Amino acid sequence: MPVSTEKMVKVFxxxxxxxxxxxxxxxxxxxxxxxxxxxxxxxxxxxxxxxVGIAPVGCAVFAYLWYRCDAIQASHGRASAxxxxxxxxxxxxxxxxxxxxxDFASIGTAESIHAANRxxxxxxxxxxxxxYGMTGGEMAPTSxxxxxxxxxxxxxxPALFGYPIRFSEMIAQLDAPVYxxxxxxxxxxxxxxxxxxxxxxxxxxxxxxxxxxxxxxATCPTNWRMKPTEANKHVAEVVTKVFPLGxxxxxx
Amino acid sequence: xxxxxxxxxxxxxAEAAIRAGCQCYFAYPITPQAExxxxxxxxxxxxxxxxxxAESEIAAISMVYGAASVGVRTMTSSSSPGISLKQEGISYxxxxxxxxxxxxxxxxxxxxxxxxxxxxxxxxxxxxxGHGDYHMIVLAPSTVPEAGxxxxxxxxxxxxxxxxxxxxxxxxxxxxxxxxxxxxxIDVASLPAKEWATTGAKGRDPNVILSFDLDPExxxxxxxxxxxxxxxxxxxxxxxxEAATEDADILIAAYGTVARIAKSVVRMASAEGIKLGLxxxxxxxxxxxxxxxxxxxxxxxxxxxxxxxxxMWEDVRLAVAERANTPFYGEMxxxxxxxxxxxxxxxxxxx
Numbered sequence: 001m002p003v004s005t006e007k008m009v010k011v012f013x014x015x016x017x018x019x020x021x022x023x024x025x026x027x028x029x030x031x032x033x034x035x036x037x038x039x040x041x042x043x044x045x046x047x048x049x050x051x052v053g054i055a056p057v058g059c060a061v062f063a064y065l066w067y068r069c070d071a072i073q074a075s076h077g078r079a080s081a082x083x084x085x086x087x088x089x090x091x092x093x094x095x096x097x098x099x100x101x102x103d104f105a106s107i108g109t110a111e112s113i114h115a116a117n118r119x120x121x122x123x124x125x126x127x128x129x130x131x132y133g134m135t136g137g138e139m140a141p142t143s144x145x146x147x148x149x150x151x152x153x154x155x156x157x158p159a160l161f162g163y164p165i166r167f168s169e170m171i172a173q174l175d176a177p178v179y180x181x182x183x184x185x186x187x188x189x190x191x192x193x194x195x196x197x198x199x200x201x202x203x204x205x206x207x208x209x210x211x212x213x214x215x216x217x218a219t220c221p222t223n224w225r226m227k228p229t230e231a232n233k234h235v236a237e238v239v240t241k242v243f244p245l246g247x248x249x250x251x252x
Numbered sequence: 253x254x255x256x257x258x259x260x261x262x263x264x265x266a267e268a269a270i271r272a273g274c275q276c277y278f279a280y281p282i283t284p285q286a287e288x289x290x291x292x293x294x295x296x297x298x299x300x301x302x303x304x305x306a307e308s309e310i311a312a313i314s315m316v317y318g319a320a321s322v323g324v325r326t327m328t329s330s331s332s333p334g335i336s337l338k339q340e341g342i343s344y345x346x347x348x349x350x351x352x353x354x355x356x357x358x359x360x361x362x363x364x365x366x367x368x369x370x371x372x373x374x375x376x377x378x379x380x381x382g383h384g385d386y387h388m389i390v391l392a393p394s395t396v397p398e399a400g401x402x403x404x405x406x407x408x409x410x411x412x413x414x415x416x417x418x419x420x421x422x423x424x425x426x427x428x429x430x431x432x433x434x435x436x437x438i439d440v441a442s443l444p445a446k447e448w449a450t451t452g453a454k455g456r457d458p459n460v461i462l463s464f465d466l467d468p469e470x471x472x473x474x475x476x477x478x479x480x481x482x483x484x485x486x487x488x489x490x491x492x493x494e495a496a497t498e499d500a501d502i503l504i505a506a507y508g509t510v511a512r513i514a515k516s517v518v519r520m521a522s523a524e525g526i527k528l529g530l531x532x533x534x535x536x537x538x539x540x541x542x543x544x545x546x547x548x549x550x551x552x553x554x555x556x557x558x559x560x561x562x563x564m565w566e567d568v569r570l571a572v573a574e575r576a577n578t579p580f581y582g583e584m585x586x587x588x589x590x591x592x593x594x595x596x597x598x599x600x601x602x603x
Binding site: 048049050051052054055061064067068069070071072073074075078081082083084085086087088089090092093110111113114118 | 275276278302304306307308310311314315316317318319320321322323324326340341344348450451452453454455458459460461462463464
């Protein structure tokens with residue numbers, strides 16, 4: 001039976017804030033989903049003309065290519081400091097920093113904590129995939145105990161390299177931040193929850209409430225040496241045990 | 253001109269930056285530039301402008317990078333060890349074509365060194381202290397009033413050429429008090445719009461600030477554009493001062509605080525019948541090679557005097573190119589040469 005398109009309603013499409021540029025991410029990687037969610041929120045809030053994105057160093061270094069908003073490529077780890085400079089220079093802009101775990105929680109530790117502690121009115125998206133993806137799969141500050149990486153070939157030994165750092169919990173101890181949450185993208189429910197969280201993190205900024213941090217547990221099938229489906233399962237069953245999902249603080 | 257004030261060099265640089273329309277200032281405490289930070293802490297918020305005491309020098313220069321991207325006039329200041337930390341951000345500013353002003357109130361080094369005046373950061377300032385093929389315009393005041401003038405000029409040059417500009421002074425200049433008359437504040441609204449700035453993509457395509465391209469041919473083009481601008485700066489922005497050079501047999505080449513001391517030496521030498529002149533580069537980059545080369549044809553000796561082991565000396569020798577003798581006298585570790593000591597060096601070369 002032929003299907004008529006007349007009665008069909010478009011319920012899902014490419015966000016207007018996404019450019020036509022192709023993602024450089026590997027198949028199965030969650031960066032692509034997350035990039036799209038951010039574009040969708042920029043659309044929903046109608047802020048593309050006043051948004052400035054800060055791209056990090058790492059797999060998301062090309063983030064400036066994918067949004068139809070102004071963008072700045074920052075040096076490794078400094079995205080939250082660059083975002084601070086942008087927001088203070090022009091508070092009317094909506095500023096988001098997109099940072100990986102090496103960028104945000106290792107080399108950028110000082111910049112990340114102090115932007116949060118000043119309560120900068122910015123939105124930070126922190127992508128935690130427990131590995132340095134772009135440089136070839138080295139240990140990240142968030143790598144799990146026992147996780148094999150190119151620099152921990154026998155697995156991360158806490159006696160030598162410490163434990164996975166729960167950076168969002170550290171930031172949640174500070175007085176200034178408004179919203180700190182950890183989300184994931186391994187199934188539809190998590191994607192819906194993460195989308196709501198990112199919406200809230202941008203809305204807080206629009207309303208002048210202050211610093212919001214959304215940590216997103218992401219997969220890296222390439223460097224984890226897993227199929228995308230296995231990687232999703234790994235996040236759901238293993239990673240969330242070390243990095244529990246949910247809001248850490250919500251003072252909005 | 254504004255009212256006459258008695259101020260320290262550090263305060264004059266801060267006040268000049270404010271009058272030049274600096275909207276955002278970010279820095280970390282370090283001696284001997286603390287008064288600069290404190291003047292900004294006190295005055296910027298009163299004017300509705302941004303002051304942040306950053307968590308580190310790296311954070312401060314990264315905040316400068318963000319503010320410069322938005323198109324406002326912005327500055328950071330520090331002293332030698334802190335300037336080493338800022339090199340990452342300075343390289344990014346240069347690579348991303350961003351205007352900004354960086355003040356280095358130089359102290360003794362290397363390492364932690366001391367907090368006494370020095371000129372040991374000349375190489376770092378003029379030869380590209382960070383990674384990559386880049387230069388900053390480097391302005392070297394030798395008096396407190398000139399520190400104010402050059403700070404205001406630094407903001408204009410930074411905007412004009414979309415480049416970081418450094419004020420290279422030293423602890424003596426930072427701490428010294430002199431009467432100054434600073435110009436009235438500029439009207440920020442009168443500055444030309446920066447079409448490239450990330451002010452929100454309203455009614456135009458997105459602007460992107462970056463120093464990055466993985467395609468070597470594209471990155472080469474970005475580098476060639478930088479180099480083209482550097483050639484323009486070299487052609488148009490060389491600044492220097494000559495004193496008593498008309499009939500000189502010997503020249504002192506010196507900048508900053510040492511050049512100021514050397515002016516006394518010129519008078520002392522004249523009283524002894526020694527025909528001594530002074531050549532003082534004001535722009536350390538671009539270095540005034542051509543004017544020094546022309547002077548070298550008319551003198552027997554160009555004596556370089558620095559508070560370093562001989563850093564500007566290399567540029568002096570490049571300029572002189574064996575047209576004259578090029579001896580060197582330097583002090584290190586924060587020791588400031590006295591006029592008498594410099595004069596005894598001059599006597600060695602007077603026939």
